[in-house]
């Protein structure tokens with residue numbers, strides 16, 4: 415595989431990799447898939463938030479006063495790229511329950527593979543928030559890039575992208591369009607097939623998490 419952009423970070427934690435393998439298996443049920451996605455998204459969220467800015471706050475323990483570390487700045491903005499993004503969103507929100515949440519609705523035209531917008535609702539003050547866009551599959555990158563275009567147009571300046579699986583094509587496309595956006599993923603797969611699915615992948619993430627076909 416040719417060199418990947420420096421914006422890509424693969425989370426190689428054994429728990430992430432084990433859970434991902436279970437999710438890839440075609441006979442994994444919807445309920446188990448959903449549960450695994452919830453668990454894995456918390457582990458990925460832990461990684462993508464590892465360098466959040468900190469400050470201190472004066473508190474009183476039962477023993478004495480101390481300057482204790484707390485998160486600095488405005489609450490995070492989590493942006494789910496519908497519909498599959500909601501699966502990742504749930505887990506991340508469990509870890510960062512005070513985050514503000516937005517939704518970008520894009521569907522992929524099956525013929526052209528181009529994104530088509532149908533919904534956009536995001537928290538105010540994006541310019542002052544770390545903004546994490548979530549979508550399980552970074553495939554062609556078309557919809558993810560379009561979503562981040564929209565977030566930047568709405569004022570976001572500090573954007574990260576969280577996914578479960580990435581294809582080299584999507585990672586490159588994202589790095590070209592948004593070189594300032596780090597991409598955090600559990601795995602970088604081989605390629606896209608002619609239908610735009612990630613290979614070996616896990617199939618259609620939305621169908622697998624919602625039990626649709």
Ligand code: URA
Nearest residue numbers: 551553611612618619
């Ligand atoms: N979206 C999916 O759900 N799966 C893929 O493999 C590619 C895009």
